[in-house]
Amino acid sequence: MDPITHVVIGAGIYALSGGDLSLAQPTFLGCVAGSLIPDIDIVAKVRNDYYYLKHHRGSSHSLGGIIFLSIIVTAATALLYGGIDFLPVFAWAFAGAFMHVFLDIMNSYGAQILWPLSRKKYSFSLLGIFDVIVLVLGVAAILFGRGMMGVKAAIVAAFCLYILALGIMRALAWRRISSYFKGRVEQSSIKVLPSPAGFLVWDFIIMSQRHSTVGKVHLAGKKVVIVSRLRRLQDKEKEKFMDNRAAYFFREFTPFYHVRVKKNKDFTKVVYTDLRYRLKNGFKHHATAVFNSSGALVECIFHPFSIKRRVRF
Structure with a gap:
C-alpha cells in the first residue's frame, strides 16, 4: 500500500484504542513509526531500482523483521522522550508494523512474511496498491475512533466486511x-x-x-x-535460457512471467516480462539477458517500470 494509507491506518488503530492522538504520547509516535518502518527497505533505491525491487518486501516485511524493527522504533522513541515504559511502546510499534504487513499481503505484490525460512511472497491479491475505501475507513477511525463503543465496532466491522466482500x-x-x-x-x-x-x-x-x-x-x-x-516457449526451449542472473531474479520477483526470445546472427536476446502489472501499451517490469553467437552471457539488464529504462546488473 502507499505510505499515506499506512500512516492513516496506524493512527486509526491507535485512535480505536481510545488513545490520545498527540506526539506527546510516545505510544502514538511508536504506532505511527511502526506503520511505516517496514518500508525502510526503500533505502536500497539509492543504489538502483534493481537492488530495491529485488529486496522490497523481503526481510523488513517478515515476522522476525517487524519484531526487530519494532525494537528499533522503541529504542529511538526512548532516546527522543527520555524514560518511557518499554513494553507499551513496543506493543504499539509492533501493532503498526503488523498492520503494514497485513495490508501489503492483501495486494498482488505480497511480502516474504516467513523470511529467512522461505523467500516466497505470500499474497491474497485482494487490494490494489492504493484503495480509497481502506483510506476512508482509516480516516473515519481517526475522526470517530475515540467515540462510543458502537461507533468503533461499526468501523472495524465495515473494514472486515469490505475485505470479505473483496474476497467474494x-x-x-x-x-x-x-x-x-x-x-x-x-x-x-x-x-x-x-x-x-x-x-x-x-x-x-x-x-x-x-x-x-x-x-x-x-x-x-x-x-x-x-x-x-x-505464445509460451516449450519447456525444453525455455530451460536453455533459465540459467542466468535475469532468470534467477525474475523467478524470485514474480510467479507470473513470460519469456520471449529474439535472435539475429550476432546475439540472442531473452526478454522476461512480469505479467502482473500493465501499462497502456505493455507491461511494467522486464529483464533482458543477452547472449553472443557462442551462447555465452554478455549482459543482464533490468527494465523497471518501463521497457525503456535500463539498469545493468
Missing part, C-alpha cells in the same frame, strides 16, 4: 473466467488479481501450456476482455 468479488470473477475458458485451460492455471479500475473489474492471468493470457473481467456486465495472448 474475487471468487465471482474467478468463476466467470473459469466458465468463459471452460474446456480450454486448466482451472488451476487461472490467477485473479485486483484491478486499478475498482472491485467490479478484476485482472487475470492464465498460464496454459501454449499461451500466457492476460485480461480483465467486468463483473457488472459479465464481460471478459483478453488484453494480451502470448
Whole structure:
C-alpha cells in the first residue's frame, strides 16, 4: 500500500484504542513509526531500482523483521522522550508494523512474511496498491475512533466486511473466467488479481501450456476482455535460457512471467516480462539477458517500470 494509507491506518488503530492522538504520547509516535518502518527497505533505491525491487518486501516485511524493527522504533522513541515504559511502546510499534504487513499481503505484490525460512511472497491479491475505501475507513477511525463503543465496532466491522466482500468479488470473477475458458485451460492455471479500475473489474492471468493470457473481467456486465495472448516457449526451449542472473531474479520477483526470445546472427536476446502489472501499451517490469553467437552471457539488464529504462546488473 502507499505510505499515506499506512500512516492513516496506524493512527486509526491507535485512535480505536481510545488513545490520545498527540506526539506527546510516545505510544502514538511508536504506532505511527511502526506503520511505516517496514518500508525502510526503500533505502536500497539509492543504489538502483534493481537492488530495491529485488529486496522490497523481503526481510523488513517478515515476522522476525517487524519484531526487530519494532525494537528499533522503541529504542529511538526512548532516546527522543527520555524514560518511557518499554513494553507499551513496543506493543504499539509492533501493532503498526503488523498492520503494514497485513495490508501489503492483501495486494498482488505480497511480502516474504516467513523470511529467512522461505523467500516466497505470500499474497491474497485482494487490494490494489492504493484503495480509497481502506483510506476512508482509516480516516473515519481517526475522526470517530475515540467515540462510543458502537461507533468503533461499526468501523472495524465495515473494514472486515469490505475485505470479505473483496474476497467474494474475487471468487465471482474467478468463476466467470473459469466458465468463459471452460474446456480450454486448466482451472488451476487461472490467477485473479485486483484491478486499478475498482472491485467490479478484476485482472487475470492464465498460464496454459501454449499461451500466457492476460485480461480483465467486468463483473457488472459479465464481460471478459483478453488484453494480451502470448505464445509460451516449450519447456525444453525455455530451460536453455533459465540459467542466468535475469532468470534467477525474475523467478524470485514474480510467479507470473513470460519469456520471449529474439535472435539475429550476432546475439540472442531473452526478454522476461512480469505479467502482473500493465501499462497502456505493455507491461511494467522486464529483464533482458543477452547472449553472443557462442551462447555465452554478455549482459543482464533490468527494465523497471518501463521497457525503456535500463539498469545493468
